[in-house]
Each structure stands twice: as structure tokens, then as C-alpha cells.
Amino acid sequence: MKGPLRKTMTWLHTWSSILLGWLLFAIFLTGTLSYFRGEISHWMTPEQHASYVTDDTIMKAYERLSEVAPDANSWSISLPTVRDNTVGLSWQNEGENQRRRGPQETMNAATGESIDGRETRGGDFLYRFHFELYGMPRGFARTVVEIATMAMFIAILSGIVMHRKIFSDFFMMRTKNRSLGWADAHAVTAVLALPFHIMITFSGLLLLSSSLIFWTENTRGGGGGGGERNQAQNAQQQMAENGPRGGQGDLATLTANRTEGGRMTEQRTQGMNGARGQDGARAGADTSEVRARPNRDVRETEGERLGERRTRGEGPQTARHQGRQDIATPPLRNMLTQAESLFAGDIGRVQIQNPLTADATFVFSPVNRDMLMVERGSNNSVTFSATGLEIERNQAKASENNSFFSAAGGVLHTLHEARFADAITRWAFFLAGVMGTIMVGTGSVLWAVKRAKRQMGQFGYELVVITNIASIAGLCGAVAVYFWLNRLLPATLENRTNWEINGFFVAWLLSLLHAIFYRNKGAWVVQLGIAGALFCLIPVLDTLTSSASLLHAIIHVDVLRLSFDVMCLLLGGIMLATARYLQNKARRVISPKPATRKPTLEGAVK
Amino acid sequence: MTALWGILIVSFFSFMHFAVSVQKHHRDLYKKMAITNKEFRVLQGVAWVTLLGTLIPAIQHWGVGIGIMTWLLLITVSALVVTALVNFAPESFAKLWRLLGVVRFIAPPAERPQRTK
Numbered sequence: 001m002k003g004p005l006r007k008t009m010t011w012l013h014t015w016s017s018i019l020l021g022w023l024l025f026a027i028f029l030t031g032t033l034s035y036f037r038g039e040i041s042h043w044m045t046p047e048q049h050a051s052y053v054t055d056d057t058i059m060k061a062y063e064r065l066s067e068v069a070p071d072a073n074s075w076s077i078s079l080p081t082v083r084d085n086t087v088g089l090s091w092q093n094e095g096e097n098q099r100r101r102g103p104q105e106t107m108n109a110a111t112g113e114s115i116d117g118r119e120t121r122g123g124d125f126l127y128r129f130h131f132e133l134y135g136m137p138r139g140f141a142r143t144v145v146e147i148a149t150m151a152m153f154i155a156i157l158s159g160i161v162m163h164r165k166i167f168s169d170f171f172m173m174r175t176k177n178r179s180l181g182w183a184d185a186h187a188v189t190a191v192l193a194l195p196f197h198i199m200i201t202f203s204g205l206l207l208l209s210s211s212l213i214f215w216t217e218n219t220r221g222g223g224g225g226g227g228e229r230n231q232a233q234n235a236q237q238q239m240a241e242n243g244p245r246g247g248q249g250d251l252a253t254l255t256a257n258r259t260e261g262g263r264m265t266e267q268r269t270q271g272m273n274g275a276r277g278q279d280g281a282r283a284g285a286d287t288s289e290v291r292a293r294p295n296r297d298v299r300e301t302e303g304e305r306l307g308e309r310r311t312r313g314e315g316p317q318t319a320r321h322q323g324r325q326d327i328a329t330p331p332l333r334n335m336l337t338q339a340e341s342l343f344a345g346d347i348g349r350v351q352i353q354n355p356l357t358a359d360a361t362f363v364f365s366p367v368n369r370d371m372l373m374v375e376r377g378s379n380n381s382v383t384f385s386a387t388g389l390e391i392e393r394n395q396a397k398a399s400e401n402n403s404f405f406s407a408a409g410g411v412l413h414t415l416h417e418a419r420f421a422d423a424i425t426r427w428a429f430f431l432a433g434v435m436g437t438i439m440v441g442t443g444s445v446l447w448a449v450k451r452a453k454r455q456m457g458q459f460g461y462e463l464v465v466i467t468n469i470a471s472i473a474g475l476c477g478a479v480a481v482y483f484w485l486n487r488l489l490p491a492t493l494e495n496r497t498n499w500e501i502n503g504f505f506v507a508w509l510l511s512l513l514h515a516i517f518y519r520n521k522g523a524w525v526v527q528l529g530i531a532g533a534l535f536c537l538i539p540v541l542d543t544l545t546s547s548a549s550l551l552h553a554i555i556h557v558d559v560l561r562l563s564f565d566v567m568c569l570l571l572g573g574i575m576l577a578t579a580r581y582l583q584n585k586a587r588r589v590i591s592p593k594p595a596t597r598k599p600t601l602e603g604a605v606k
Numbered sequence: 607m608t609a610l611w612g613i614l615i616v617s618f619f620s621f622m623h624f625a626v627s628v629q630k631h632h633r634d635l636y637k638k639m640a641i642t643n644k645e646f647r648v649l650q651g652v653a654w655v656t657l658l659g660t661l662i663p664a665i666q667h668w669g670v671g672i673g674i675m676t677w678l679l680l681i682t683v684s685a686l687v688v689t690a691l692v693n694f695a696p697e698s699f700a701k702l703w704r705l706l707g708v709v710r711f712i713a714p715p716a717e718r719p720q721r722t723k
Binding site: 170171172173188192193195196199411415420424425428429431432435 | 610621624625628630631671672675676678679680682683685686688689692693694
């Protein structure tokens with residue numbers, strides 16, 4: 001029984017993985033990089049690098065908002081967190097669609113100036129590529145990725161069965177041998193990180209499971225379970241496209257707006273009208289001309305008027321402000337300290353309703369990353385009045401009407417994306433992801449190495465060799481080119497985002513052409529060498545082309561940026577080491593020297 | 607932070623014992639000596655106990671759900687380091703083993719030939 005079973009499993013393992021191995025490599029590599037999605041996006045907008053948190057940050061944000069949006073109904077401030085070092089400001093004007101995001105801007109947390117970042121997809125491009133590839137209908141691409149994931153799952157299970165000596169080969173790497181080196185690298189990376197591989201593949205399989213259901217219309221595009229899930233996911237997608245800023249925060253805002261919307265809007269409208277009434281005769285003359293026009297126009301005209309006044313140097317005095325001259329600045333720093341001690345953690349978002357009035361409310365919500373179960377729509381928050389008194393406190397527990405399946409799905413989702421992870425856990429996930437990537441890559445190489453003697457020159461074999469080179473070494477190079485282009489293309493270039501992404505694919509295509517012509521003449525070494533060198537030089541590029549030098553990053557502990565640079569050094573190091581190993585091996589094959597005696601441990605322990 | 611480094615170091619220690627309990631690596635280390643049954647049992651015992659011991663601080667620190675996953679990832683890192691040492695820096699591994707491998711005193715290989723200098 002054992003022999004035939006093992007043989008069957010080997011067959012299954014080989015063929016289920018070689019067909020989709022190249023796609024899986026791309027999925028693994030981009031997915032692994034996506035653990036640092038925030039870091040990548042941060043690195044790719046160097047304009048933000050000069051920003052760092054100070055005690056005054058929240059006051060600066062408040063001042064900035066009273067300058068740019070004195071008339072808004074509500075303000076929202078995303079404070080800098082571990083995953084983001086700038087301040088996000090957004091506001092909603094009266095009558096605007098509550099579900100759409102209003103105007104927004106990014107602010108330097110140290111100086112309070114607005115940051116005009118370059119146009120880039122940042123880490124989101126790699127993140128989307130991870131499960132939707134590029135330039136394909138979304139539903140189709142997800143189905144393809146789901147099928148590849150299934151092949152991966154089959155490969156993992158059959159791999160466990162076919163691996164004869166899991167325990168005795170646990171620590172073994174025989175790099176000197178021709179094919180055993182690849183086999184050992186494949187097995188070691190697979191076995192050591194096996195729990196991670198199983199978890200990541202299984203959760204990935206479930207996350208995209210609805211992409212295999214063809215018979216309902218509304219699940220076609222989404223990746224989640226039911227309709228509710230889809231809605232949440234769509235909101236997240238919108239988030240992902242809009243920028244890396246805290247996904248859950250926005251979900252919370254969305255729900256909050258939906259539930260409170262009616263009541264709040266009513267109040268606000270009254271408040272606004274009152275304030276505007278008090279604006280008095282001076283404004284009356286201007287507005288009377290336009291009163292006949294629809295509301296929207298009134299607002300626009302007023303906006304222009306305000307803008308003019310501001311440019312004339314009269315400061316942010318607005319209609320509302322003039323009515324209530326003596327609004328004291330709220331004790332935001334005290335509120336922040338209180339909220340932080342209440343939730344024992346960082347505050348991610350401050351929502352201000354009716355700003356600059358006496359009945360303003362300040363809602364502080366924490367960043368909730370520390371839970372494995374992130375309940376959708378639950379928002380812990382504490383509300384203060386304009387004078388700094390606590391009005392309301394919301395400490396939501398896990399909602400009880402969650403079904404078992406959606407709860408399990410939530411856990412797997414959180415695990416898959418490592419949302420709860422702090423810096424160290426994130427690095428551990430990243431390392432495990434790198435091991436997975438190496439496992440997939442070496443697996444594909446192994447297929448070719450094992451057949452090299454018998455099938456050299458045959459079409460199928462050569463095709464696999466070319467695709468191996470282009471999809472493994474080529475993709476590494478393409479990612480490096482993507483990062484380099486981000487810094488080298490002029491910041492104001494038109495269609496900048498497209499240039500970056502096109503550069504990525506052009507580099508990939510070039511590597512394919514190179515692989516076709518030089519596949520047996522060291523294409524591996526050349527391509528991996530170039531990719532590795534590009535990755536290793538990224539810190540140099542970083543310090544030369546950013547708004548703040550690397551020294552600045554070290555002084556102000558810009559963890560995001562430093563992590564990115566360290567990550568690039570690590571990846572570059574792995575690529576260069578592999579290139580060197582391949583070069584030595586090629587040299588050995590061409591001119592076999594008498595084998596040098598391997599240093600052994602003999603007698604090392606007395 | 608202490609929990610983290612504690613887990614990394616202790617699991618490194620236990621993976622060293624796992625590695626030595628493998629016949630092949632044992633031979634590398636002890637001059638072609640085959641591993642005795644008793645020694646194997648002690649090595650494995652020490653390795654399992656210390657490895658599972660590191661699960662406790664992980665769960666205390668991160669809770670059951672995240673704790674187990676983080677623990678698995680962290681011990682993966684130490685296993686990777688042990689693998690790298692055993693294969694690419696055997697001399698340093700031997701040195702570390704002489705320092706840390708308490709099992710040598712509990713179950714010394716029976717008739718190990720003394721190395722004369």
C-alpha cells in the first residue's frame with residue numbers, strides 16, 4: 001500500500017504544482033510583500049518622510065481644519081499610528097452624500113503643513129496583484145487565483161505524505177550536491193514553516209471561496225461570504241484604492257454615519273442655519289442675489305467668498321465663527337490622554353461633529369488591531385463635549401449574533417492579513433512568507449533540474465526553464481524596478497501611476513526575452529544578480545531621493561521607512577546569495593575540480 | 607519583548623537538541639558515534655519539554671489565538687537559525703553545543719573516544 005500511495009502522491013505533487021507554480025510564486029511574493037503594504041506605500045511617498053509625531057500633533061490638526069474647513073459639518077482626524085506617520089484630515093460639508101468620502105488631505109504631523117504626495121499606487125498595487133492580478137476582469141482573476149490556491153493546498157497535503165523522512169531531514173541542507181541542494185532547500189523551507197503554509201493556504205482558499213460560485217450574481221465580484229460581508233469588502237476595496245489609511249476606521253465611520261446620519265444631519269442643518277442667520281446684514285447682500293439658485297450653488301458661492309476673504313488676510317473668520325466669537329479651543333490634548341488611558345492603547349481616529357460651535361462633540365476611537373476577532377462595525381469610542389467632559393462611552397464587546405462560520409471566517413481573515421500584528425510578529429509573518437516563496441520557487445526549479453539530463457532540448461522542458469527564469473528571477477527584478485521607478489520618475493509626471501506599473505511589466509517582459517535567448521548561458525545568475533543589486537541599493541536611493549535623509553529617519557525612529565529598507569536589504573541579500581551559489585555551481589559543472597574536503601565536525605566535541 | 611526573546615532563545619535551545627538527536631548530525635558532532643537509545647530519549651525529552659514550555663509565555667502574552675500562531679512563527683525562526691548553523695557554520699554550532707548542550711552531562715555517550723591533543 002505504502003509504495004503505490006507514495007508514488008501517486010509524488011505524481012500529484014509534481015503535476016498539481018508545476019502547472020500553477022509560476023502563478024503561485026507571483027502570488028506568494030506579492031503577498032509576502034503585502035505584509036509591508038503600509039511600509040511600501042509610506043516609502044513610495046517620500047514627501048511624507050519629514051513628518052513625525054509630536055505632542056502638539058492633535059492641536060495642529062485642529063488648527064489646520066479650522067483653517068481649511070471652518071464650515072464643515074463634521075471633521076475627521078486620523079492620528080499617526082505605528083502603521084502611519086502622517087495625519088489624515090477629512091471633512092464633510094453640509095448636504096453632501098454621507099456615504100461618499102468628503103474632501104481630504106494629508107498633513108505633516110510635526111509642522112501642520114499639508115503634504116502633496118506624489119501620485120502612486122504604492123503597496124496597493126502589489127496587494128491587489130496578490131489576489132486579482134492585473135488587467136483582468138476582477139471575478140475571473142479571483143477565480144484563477146482561487147484555483148491556484150487549491151493546487152497549492154493539494155500540493156501541501158500530498159507533499160506531507162510523500163516526504164519520507166520528515167524528521168531526519170528536518171535540518172538538512174546538502175548544497176554541494178547537484179539536485180539535492182534544491183530538494184533540501186525545498187523541503188527545509190516547506191517543513192520548517194509548515195504551520196504557516198497550511199494556515200495561509202487554507203485561509204486564502206476560504207477568503208476567495210465565493211469566486212468559485214458561479215450561480216449567483218452578487219457573489220461574482222466579491223470575495224467574501226454573504227451580502228453583508230460583500231458590502232464590507234467593497235468598502236474596504238474602495239479604501240484600498242483610496243489609500244492605505246486605516247481600513248477599519250473607515251468602516252466604522254461608514255456605519256456610524258449610516259446609523260446616526262438622519263438625526264445628526266437634522267441637528268446640523270438647524271445649527272448651520274442659525275449660525276448663518278447671525279451672520280447678519282453683511283453677508284445678506286451677497287447671498288440675496290444667489291438665494292434663488294439651488295442650494296449647492298449658494299454653498300459654492302459662499303465658499304468662494306470665504307476663500308477670497310482668507311486670501312485677503314482676514315484669517316479663518318467664518319460666518320459661523322463670527323456668530324460665536326468666544327468659542328474656546330477645546331482641551332484636545334487632555335481628551336487624548338484620557339482616551340488613551342481608557343483604551344490602554346493608541347487612538348486612531350477623532351471624529352468631531354459640529355466643529356467650532358459650543359455643542360461640538362469629540363469622538364475618540366482606538367486602533368483595534370490587538371484582537372484576532374475584529375468585529376465588523378463594532379466601534380469602541382469615547383465622546384467628549386467641547387469643554388472636555390466625557391459624555392458617552394462605548395466599549396463594545398464581540399457581537400453575539402455572529403454565526404460560527406462568519407466568526408471563523410473573521411479569524412482566518414485577520415490571520416491571513418496579519419492585521420493584529422505588531423512589528424515583530426509582522427516580521428515573523430514576513431519571514432515565513434519568504435520561506436513560502438522560496439519553497440514555491442525551488443519547487444519549480446527542482447522540476448527542471450530533475451529532468452535536465454533526459455529532456456534537455458525538448459520543447460516542454462525548455463519552456464519550463466524559460467518560464468522559471470522569467471517568473472522567478474524576472475518578477476524579483478520587476479518589483480525592484482517598480483520601487484526604483486517610483487523614486488526616479490519626476491514627481492509631477494502626468495499619468496505617473498501608470499508609468500510605474502507599466503515599468504514593472506516592461507521589466508518583466510524584458511526578463512522573459514532575456515530568458516529566451518540566454519536560458520542556458522547564465523540568465524539565472526544575471527537576472528538574480530541585477531535584481532539583488534537593485535534591492536541592495538535601495539537604501540542608497542532612498543536617502544538620496546527622499547525629502548528627509550535616512551539619518552532623519554533613524555533619529556525620529558521612522559519604523560515604517562527603516563523596515564522597508566531593511567526588508568529590501570534582506571531580499572537583495574537572498575537574491576545575491578542565490579546568484580552566487582548558482583554561479584559557483586555552473587563553474588563547477590564546466591570545470592570540475594577535485595572535490596575539496598568539506599570541513600566536518602569530527603572531533604569538534606571532545 | 608522579554609517574552610519574545612525568551613521564546614526565541616529557548617526554542618533555539620530546544621531545536622539544537624532536536625538537531626543533535628538526528629543520527630546524521632549526531633555523527634557529525636560526536637566523531638561518527640552512533641546515538642544510543644537513552645541519549646536519544648533524553649535529547650528528545652529535553653527538546654519537547656523546552657519547546658512546549660515556550661508556548662506558555664506566548665499564550666500569556668498574546669492570548670490563545672494570536673499566541674499559538676505567533677509561537678509557531680517564532681519557533682520557525684529559531685529552527686531556521688539552527689538549520690543554517692548546522693549546515694553552513696558547523697564549527698560554531700559545535701561550539702554552541704559545547705556551551706549549551708546540557709544533555710552531554712545527563713546522558714554522555716557511553717564509550718566516546720577521547721580526543722588526544
